[in-house]
Amino acid sequence: MSIFIDENTKVVVQGIGSQGTFHAQRNQAYGTDVVAGVHPKKGGTTWEELGVPVFATVAEAVEATGANTSMVMVPAPFTKAAILEAQAAGIATIVTITEGVPVHDMTEVYDTVVRRGGVRLIGPNCPGLISPGKANVGIIPADITMPGKVGLVSRSGTLTYQIMHELAQAGIGISTCVGIGGDPVIGTQFLDVIKAFAEDPDTEAIAFVGEIGGSEEQLAGQWIRDHIPDTPVVGYIAGFEAPAGKQMGHAGAIVKEGGPGGESAAEKKELLESYGIAVAMNPSEAAQLMIKRLS
């Protein structure tokens, strides 16, 4: 098994410009069942590069193809509307790659789609997710990993690839890798993913990559201590050297000056270690810790 996406995933792509086409083609080449594209003015045509139909709305795409997952790659100003449209069309899993979505938009989307709608929303500002050997939805490079037993969850893209790659070189594969995104408001939190891994019979160990800012890592750590203390878990928190008050690339990666506290990498590491979770000082060390735990 795996979490959130697998061989039954049928993807409709919202945003079929050059980026959307490039990544959808890669997802399709990996074996992911990409069934349709959506474009308000190109309904009734064919998405030539993918060889699948284009519909004017997500609802039409769902009705005609049975799509159950959406990949959102529209520009930030249109992302709120795109996600709400996918939800209204009955899509169960919405993966939003787009970055730069206003925080007020995402707060409203979270309320409507996740809290009240119960839809699985991944992102925004994320690389998507991959269940190796089954499906790849998003922009994660598939050829650096392979099927296996480690569940990986991360707020960062390339940092995740680094760890997947080092694990793969040691012969360790992945059940599912979920990039949850670097924004202040994201649909799926660390804790949601870790709970799903805990229920997945194919996931035997968990690696998670956090960042400065917010408190999601702490919540996840507490739950791990209370519910799955025997599962091997290793972590890394990026940004030990990040100064307070400075946003480090990701909109959510900031230790607020005069904020609630507990947002720095050192504070997160200390708290997580108090829960019995091994936290590395850098990504390579995290991979090495995992390799040691599993050998």
Add this chain to the structure above:
Amino acid sequence: MDLVEFQGKQLFGRNGVPVPPAGSVCHTVDEIVAAAEQHLGDGHGAVVVKAQVKTGGRGKAGGVKLATTVEEAREHAESILGLDIKGHVVRVVYVEPASDIEEEYYLSVMHDRVGKGHLVICSREGGVDIEEVNRTNPEAVVKRTLTPHETTDGLAADTARKIVTQAGFPAEVVASAADLLVRLFAAYQAEDATLAEINPLIRRPDDAVIALDAKVSLDGNAAFRHDGYAEWDLEGLDADDPLEAEARAKGIQYVKLDGTVGVLGNGAGLVMATLDVVAQSGGRAANFLDVGGGASADAMAESLALVLKDPAVKSVFINIFGGITRGEEVAAGIIEATNRLGDFPQKLVVRLDGTNAEEGRQMLLAADLAQVVAAETMQEAASTAVALADQS
């Protein structure tokens, strides 16, 4: 993006949140004196000379002073201009007619990251650090998180009234304070703010309730629907580092730090990790720079030029993980960028990993660039870059 006080008051004013009579924005002692003269001449008994910097604690640092005469205003102008408040040098001063204060309260609306909604904080005790009030007298602080669903039509008048009543506002001002809260919330929503704080919110002797201070942060991601927020750019205003300003103009994610190892990588998380590894190797990074996913030759050249502009940079650590962008493409980008920049003394320690990393490394080797030093791992690259920075 953070606004200074007078900008926050402008934003409040255009959204109907009551503020003191308009003051003057000044950059020199002469301007401050002229402004004081004008406002005192208009029948105001006193003016307040206020440092405009993007940090708290201005009053304690001597950045806010009352003047009843022009001479006093001149003295304050001389002491406040150029004052360093927690690393922020005062270059802009706001001279505002003073308000008579009967009582001081606290009111704010901010984005609630944990509760994923909008947090209203209200207290009868204002003019002091609200966190301190929260610690010593938590009953005096009302906190209420509202979901977007509850506020599709703004903050309901009834909810606002309940909040200020619960906070213990006197009966005479409940109606006007509740009305102000409704307007503040509307301003927060309409302007895509992440913070709209009034401390103190004051009651004047005539029972009017007005915002005596304003602290506003706006969401940079919403700039597209607010004319790019260009209206808030003001020369001399608590300027960022010039390299950060240049990076922002070019759309490069760059943060100036205080070390000697220039850092350039792809992906925010990987770059943060790079800073960590440099520190663990005994050095300090000079900057954070994310070239983005593609790491094309153009992006690489622009980014590298920016990093090298910092005179503190003694060596550069280029840390790239090739995902979809293959190692050869990344190597080609680095080679082209290096050639385009011509002669520069700093060494570039390049660590390439991921898809086709070996091919990329071979290309770099074959190009035989004088500046490029190849490294196999992040750790090795960091130690090399730190050693090179220490030598020069």
